[in-house]
Structure formats: C-alpha cells, structure tokens
Amino acid sequence: MPELPEVELLRRELDAALPGRWIVGVDVRLPKVFRADPGLDCRDLVGVEVRSVARRGKHLMAHLSGDLCLVLHLRLSGQLVLRQGEATLAAGGHPVPRFDVQLPHKSTHIIFDFAAVDGEPASPAATRLYFTDIRQFGFCHLMASERLAGYLEAKSLGPEAIADSLTLEEFARIVGRRPRARLKSLLLDQSAVSGLGNIYADEALFLARLYPQRQAGSLALLEVSSLLEGIRAALGYALENGVAHVVNGRASPGTEFPRVHGREGELCPRCGAEIVRLRLGGRSTYFCPSCQPERAD
DNA sequence: AACTACTCCTGGAGGC
DNA sequence: TGCCTCCAGGAGTAGT
Numbered sequence: 001m002p003e004l005p006e007v008e009l010l011r012r013e014l015d016a017a018l019p020g021r022w023i024v025g026v027d028v029r030l031p032k033v034f035r036a037d038p039g040l041d042c043r044d045l046v047g048v049e050v051r052s053v054a055r056r057g058k059h060l061m062a063h064l065s066g067d068l069c070l071v072l073h074l075r076l077s078g079q080l081v082l083r084q085g086e087a088t089l090a091a092g093g094h095p096v097p098r099f100d101v102q103l104p105h106k107s108t109h110i111i112f113d114f115a116a117v118d119g120e121p122a123s124p125a126a127t128r129l130y131f132t133d134i135r136q137f138g139f140c141h142l143m144a145s146e147r148l149a150g151y152l153e154a155k156s157l158g159p160e161a162i163a164d165s166l167t168l169e170e171f172a173r174i175v176g177r178r179p180r181a182r183l184k185s186l187l188l189d190q191s192a193v194s195g196l197g198n199i200y201a202d203e204a205l206f207l208a209r210l211y212p213q214r215q216a217g218s219l220a221l222l223e224v225s226s227l228l229e230g231i232r233a234a235l236g237y238a239l240e241n242g243v244a245h246v247v248n249g250r251a252s253p254g255t256e257f258p259r260v261h262g263r264e265g266e267l268c269p270r271c272g273a274e275i276v277r278l279r280l281g282g283r284s285t286y287f288c289p290s291c292q293p294e295r296a297d
Numbered sequence: 298a299a300c301t302a303c304t305c306c307t308g309g310a311g312g313c
Numbered sequence: 314t315g316c317c318t319c320c321a322g323g324a325g326t327a328g329t
C-alpha cells in the first residue's frame with residue numbers, strides 16, 4: 001500500500017513533470033473522491049498553474065497558482081499516472097492495476113488535463129494525470145493555500161519518519177509518551193511518527209530485531225535507537241532501491257524486499273526460522289520469532 | 298491511554 | 314464454471 005517511500009518517489013516524479021503546467025480541464029468521474037472546502041469546487045482548478053508538489057506523511061500537496069492547494073491521499077489503493085499521449089511521464093502509488101494499462105479505465109476516478117508548456121509543439125499529445133483507486137478510499141481535497149496548515153494540523157501528524165530532524169532524543173520522547181502501546185501499533189500511529197504503514201512497520205521491527213507486541217515502555221535506550229535505525233533503513237532501502245512489492249498482503253515471489261512482510265511460512269533471510277503471521281489490531285503482522293523474540297535476553 | 302470493532306470498497310483467492 | 318465467503322488495508326470514529 002502506498003506508504004512514505006511510494007508517496008515520496010511519486011512526489012519526485014510529479015515535481016519534476018508538473019510545475020509550470022496549467023490545468024485546462026478536470027473530469028471527476030466519481031464525485032466522492034473529490035472534496036473541496038466550502039466555496040470551492042473542481043472547476044476552480046481550470047486555469048490554474050502547478051507550482052510544486054510536496055509531501056507530508058502520506059499526503060501529497062500540489063501547490064497551485066491562485067492561492068490554491070490540492071491535497072491528495074492514496075490510502076490503500078490509490079495511484080497516479082501522468083501521461084503525455086502514450087508516454088508515461090510519472091507514475092506511482094498502488095501497483096495494481098499496472099501503470100502501463102490503457103487509461104482511463106473503470107477505476108479511474110479523476111482526470112486532470114494540462115496545457116502544453118513552452119517548448120512543446122503547438123498541439124502536443126494530450127498531457128493528462130489519472131487518479132485511479134480500486135478501493136475508492138483515496139481522495140483529493142481542494143482548499144485555499146492558507147487553509148493547508150490548519151488542515152494538516154488537524155491530522156496531528158508526528159515528525160517525518162525519515163527526517164534528519166527526528167533525533168534519537170526526540171524519538172525516545174515519542175516512545176516514552178506511550179509506554180503501554182505495542183510497538184507495531186505505535187509505528188502505525190501517524191500522530192507518533194508519520195509515513196509508516198503496515199509493510200514498513202514490519203520491516204523496521206524486523207531490522208531492529210524487536211517483537212511487534214513489545215510495549216514501548218519496555219525498551220532500553222539501545223533498543224529505541226535500533227528501532228529508529230530500523231525505520232530509517234527500511235524506508236531508506238525502498239527510496240533507493242525501489243519500493244516493496246506487496247499485493248493483497250503477499251510479497252511477490254522471487255523478490256527479497258520486503259524481508260518479512262507478506263511472507264508467512266517462508267524462511268527468515270537472517271536466521272532461517274519460519275516467518276510467522278500475527279493479527280494485531282485487525283492487521284496482519286509478520287515477524288521472525290527467532291530474531292524477534294518476545295522477551296529480550 | 299489503549300484496546301477492539303466497525304466503516305468505507307473492490308478484487309482476488311479459496312471452498313465446494 | 315459459478316456462487317459464496319473471506320481477506321487485504323489507512324484512517325476515522327465509537328464504545329469499553
């Protein structure tokens with residue numbers, strides 16, 4: 001599912017391709033996925049220029065001319081594909097359906113049309129951004145730029161999981177604030193640290209050799225440090241080497257990343273023990289019972 | 298504070 | 314083949 005690495009890699013592609021382009025049309029095919037603040041609607045996007053594409057946690061923010069901002073959240077299965085004619089200029093988010101299929105299709109809910117930019121032929125192939133979401137949980141939200149800070153504030157997002165500014169000292173403080181929380185739940189809580197989802201939370205705990213059900217308050221400082229390193233390593237690996245490929249809760253065969261998530265019954269790449277699945281808060285959690293023992297020795 | 302359960306939704310998998 | 318049930322999950326909310 002799109003988590004921080006998927007969203008960040010998509011952001012980079014969009015930020016390389018969209019700024020300077022003007023929106024000339026918006027086709028909202030599924031109204032519930034397009035939200036707007038009072039007094040605004042999708043027609044206000046026509047004639048607006050994209051200035052930059054930013055990210056906070058798993059939220060994408062397109063900063064627009066006219067003091068507007070479009071916030072996107074992909075949730076479970078959202079994806080964005082930017083096409084110019086047949087060519088794909090940017091694509092990311094949930095890998096299903098594949099990025100190279102014919103667009104639009106029945107799960108394409110919003111289409112943004114862009115005008116040609118300077119240097120392109122007078123009538124270039126149409127440039128379109130397709131918002132697709134099989135499960136329809138993702139959304140776009142149009143608001144005035146000045147409203148963005150308040151909007152994000154209301155989400156109570158914790159610090160970015162990969163920010164250099166997230167020091168061990170601060171992370172220890174965050175962990176210490178929820179002493180009874182299970183580690184897995186803590187990592188999924190966007191108000192603690194933002195950006196992790198089910199996949200990378202499992203990977204971070206595996207790298208840190210920590211049992212997902214450990215209570216946060218039971219960690220020694222060295223373990224808190226390992227956990228922070230595990231988070232950075234799991235996210236950093238995905239940002240540098242390509243994102244984890246997991247579909248319907250199963251890791252793709254033949255891949256080595258993710259290492260434990262979606263691999264129940266497979267062998268731990270570190271010690272060879274069998275990877276176990278646990279249901280925690282209604283969510284599947286995968287770990288190695290040998291590398292991540294219940295009690296620290 | 299921290300847990301569970303439920304909601305939104307579709308598509309894929311497995312059972313029979 | 315087809316119908317049924319279950320499962321995947323981010324985040325919000327309600328209840329305990």
